[in-house]
Amino acid sequence: MNWRDLLYFSKGERRALALLLCLITISWILLLWTDGKRMPIASQTDAHRTENRQASGEKRIITGKNTSEKETDSIRQESVSHPNGNKNTLKGKNSALAGNSSYPIGKKRKEYSPYTRTEKYTPGTLVELNTADTTILKKVPGIGSTFARRIVKYRELLGGFYDVSQLAEVYGIDEERYQALAPWFIADTLHIRRLEVNALPAAVLRKHPYLDYRQAKAIEQLRKQKSRLSGWENLQLIEEFTDTDKKRLTPYLSFK
Structure with a gap:
């Protein structure tokens, strides 16, 4: 078999091959013509968007670690007038606008102050319950800001603690917490x-x-009847007062 026989095409095959080549050529021409037509439209759309941004004063801000040096320089050079007349500027690659578009020139940022843990007293320390303020109370293990304020408020209502056991009457201090707090206090x-x-x-x-x-x-x-009360012997005549009331109220009532 001669190799030339492999390249032999009949008349019908030659026509089909020629038609296929024509179709491929036409397809490429249409594809190139369509892409060329789309590009000016996209460019025209971008141009309109840019003109609209400039007319409205809107600024495009690029943020993030991948901000290019050219974009960063343009951000640095932009300045926005503050409502009070001051000018603000943006600094750094990762500058972003959150609420305010920039930070006022000459105004120092508020430095972050980390939370400082309150140093607690060592075991064996005694705290006088009637003179300690909230700062001192918070140094007692088991007492935070909330309980310190509650203790001081209840102390003001009472007029002072006559016994440490009265801590159990403070709102939120249950029996378990009271047992843990009692050894730290004395009451004068x-x-x-x-x-x-x-x-x-x-x-x-x-x-x-x-x-x-x-x-x-x-x-x-009773005071209106007797004009003056001399002591608990007068109050014992009133049924509203019990022996328990006398024990609790004796440190707080003065008959002078």
């Missing part, structure tokens, strides 16, 4: 603020945690 009764029974009206007396409305009114009525 010399700092207790007493209520003048013969001078204060019922509206003031009733604000004390150990006195309710009925008891305060009873004291006021």
